[in-house]
Amino acid sequence: MPNQREIARSLGIAQITVSRALSNSPLVTEETRRRVLEVADKLGYRANPYVTALMANIRSGRCPTDQGCLALVSDARTRAQLLSHSVYRTWWEHLEKRAHLRGYRVEVFLTGAPGMSGKKINRILTERGIRGVIVGNCSDKFFPANRDVFDWDRYACATPMEDYNTYGIDCVCTDCYHNTVMAFQHTLARGYRRIGLVLPKTVVSGSYVKEWLGGYLACQQWVPAKQRLAPFLGSPNEASPGEFAAWYRRWKPDVLLCLWGEEMKWVSAMGLTLDELAIVCLNRPIDSTFSGVEENNERVGEMLCDAVVNQLTHNERGFPAHSRTLHIKGTWREGGSLPEKKPTWRRRR
Numbered sequence: 001m002p003n004q005r006e007i008a009r010s011l012g013i014a015q016i017t018v019s020r021a022l023s024n025s026p027l028v029t030e031e032t033r034r035r036v037l038e039v040a041d042k043l044g045y046r047a048n049p050y051v052t053a054l055m056a057n058i059r060s061g062r063c064p065t066d067q068g069c070l071a072l073v074s075d076a077r078t079r080a081q082l083l084s085h086s087v088y089r090t091w092w093e094h095l096e097k098r099a100h101l102r103g104y105r106v107e108v109f110l111t112g113a114p115g116m117s118g119k120k121i122n123r124i125l126t127e128r129g130i131r132g133v134i135v136g137n138c139s140d141k142f143f144p145a146n147r148d149v150f151d152w153d154r155y156a157c158a159t160p161m162e163d164y165n166t167y168g169i170d171c172v173c174t175d176c177y178h179n180t181v182m183a184f185q186h187t188l189a190r191g192y193r194r195i196g197l198v199l200p201k202t203v204v205s206g207s208y209v210k211e212w213l214g215g216y217l218a219c220q221q222w223v224p225a226k227q228r229l230a231p232f233l234g235s236p237n238e239a240s241p242g243e244f245a246a247w248y249r250r251w252k253p254d255v256l257l258c259l260w261g262e263e264m265k266w267v268s269a270m271g272l273t274l275d276e277l278a279i280v281c282l283n284r285p286i287d288s289t290f291s292g293v294e295e296n297n298e299r300v301g302e303m304l305c306d307a308v309v310n311q312l313t314h315n316e317r318g319f320p321a322h323s324r325t326l327h328i329k330g331t332w333r334e335g336g337s338l339p340e341k342k343p344t345w346r347r348r349r
Contacts, residue, residue, distance in 0.1 A: 002043040010039050022102075023313070024306060037101070046103050070099050070106045070308060071125055074136035075145070077112040086285060087297050088137050091160055094301030095134065102309050104132070111146065118146035126154065131317070132308045135159040135169060143167045153318040156311030158304050168319035172303045174295040175327035176282070180215030180257070183280050183293050184222075186332055187255055191341030192278065193227050195219075196253030198244075198263050200235035212282060216257065229253055236265045245270060248277075255338070259283045261290045264337075279337040291338035293330040300328050 004022070008015040013032070021028045021036035028036075072092065076082040083089045096106045107130075109121045125133070133155040135142070143164055158170045165171040187195055197216045203209050213231065220228040229251045234243060244266045255278040256263055267277050281292030303326055311317070 002040075002045045004045075006043060007036060007039050007045060010043070011035060024310065041101055046101065068104060069128070069130050070095075070104050070132040070134060070305070071121075071130050072106055072108045072134045072136050073111070073121060073138075074108070075111045075118075075138045075142045076136075077110065079108060079110070081112075082108065082110065082136065085137075087283070087295070090286075090297040091301040091304070092136070094298045095305050096301075098302040098305035099309075102305065104305075104309065106134075111142070118149040122150045126151065131155055132312050133157045134304055134308060135161070135164060137161060138164075156308050156317055157319065158307040158311075160300055160304055162325065165323055165325055168323045170307055170320065170323055171325040172300055172307055173325065173327060174283075174297065174300060175329045176211030177215040178327065179282055179293040179295065179330040180212050181219055182330065182332055183257055183282055184216065184219035186291075187257070187278075187280055187338065188222065190278075190338055192255040193223060194229060194252060194254045195223070195227075196229045196251060196256050197231040198235075198256050198258040199231060199233055200259065201233050201238045202235075203259075236262050241266055241269050253277065254341070255280060257282055260285055261288065261292075261337070274337050275339055278339065281337075284333055284335075288333075289335050289337065291335035292333060294333050295330045296328050303328065 004015050004018045008018045011018075013036075017028060017032065018036050018040075021033040022040065024033070072082075072095070074082050083092065092106075099106050109124070110116060111118045111121055124130075131154060133150075135157060136159070138161065140163065147167065158172055159165070160171070160173050162171050162173045184195060197213070199209060199212060203212075216231065232239075232244065232247045244263075248270070254276070256267075257280050259282055261279055261281050261284075264279060267274070267279065270277075279290055281288065281290045284290060284292035284294045286294070307326070
């Protein structure tokens with residue numbers, strides 16, 4: 001098993017620098033931390049969580065506890081439901097990779113599975129000494145049903161679901177507001193002026209809608225009042241082509257900001273080309289042909305692991321008095337759905 005000395009030798013740096021990088025010390029630059037993590041992963045380095053916890057407890061004067069396992073808790077009924085969306089799969093895949101690198105394993109606990117419940121899972125975690133919990137993609141009923149069932153003061157916790165942040169749990173999620181502003185800026189730079197927003201009705205009640213909608217409404221201040229369009233709420237699974245066509249005739253957008261690009265069905269059905277109605281994704285699927293913003297969900301999974309492991313290392317348990325949210329910014333990706341808008345010239349009389 002490779003150790004920190006081997007990583008240090010490979011990079012030509014001191015072992016203390018490697019140790020600090022692996023523990024996310026502010027004394028190490030982000031570039032050095034990235035290089036150390038890349039070499040550690042390449043060499044197959046695995047931290048020993050018991051040693052990490054022991055050293056932290058020696059420094060704090062507290063007794064060590066079992067920290068070798070992180071629990072991913074959800075009220076999904078099956079593992080397939082837990083992984084039902086590519087975003088969720090990316091979160092959990094990279095959470096598991098990061099946990100493995102830091103010396104932990106991840107186990108899934110589903111309160112909606114047959115014979116399971118929040119109360120039973122809480123008992124299992126307590127009996128096994130599991131203290132790290134990631135609250136996964138659950139329904140909006142998870143916390144009301146389990147707020148008093150789990151002994152939250154026993155656990156170091158984090159979640160990728162910003163809706164749950166209202167209950168006091170720390171959150172790591174994508175920066176939807178920033179991503180919307182980025183998409184709007186790129187769209188303006190291509191010459192588009194009548195920029196429309198389309199959001200599914202299913203997201204309107206969640207906290208993310210204020211990020212997408214808030215970013216869009218803020219950006220509208222950059223264009224003249226006559227170019228500010230009302231958003232359309234509905235997806236091809238929720239609204240009819242006729243409803244969308246009526247909105248299109250009323251507002252005459254030349255580009256749509258949407259989530260995944262499902263609206264292409266409407267564009268094609270209306271006989272429009274991308275030169276007439278372009279499409280930009282705010283949550284661009286991996287390997288998509290659309291232009292838009294990729295949310296860097298890999299980083300969300302990694303930072304979820306780090307959020308919980310850092311709490312464990314520093315003997316922090318329960319929800320903090322002031323919950324924190326870490327926003328991960330997206331990356332703009334070019335595709336074929338945002339052709340450059342050719343300027344229209346008017347002949348002077």
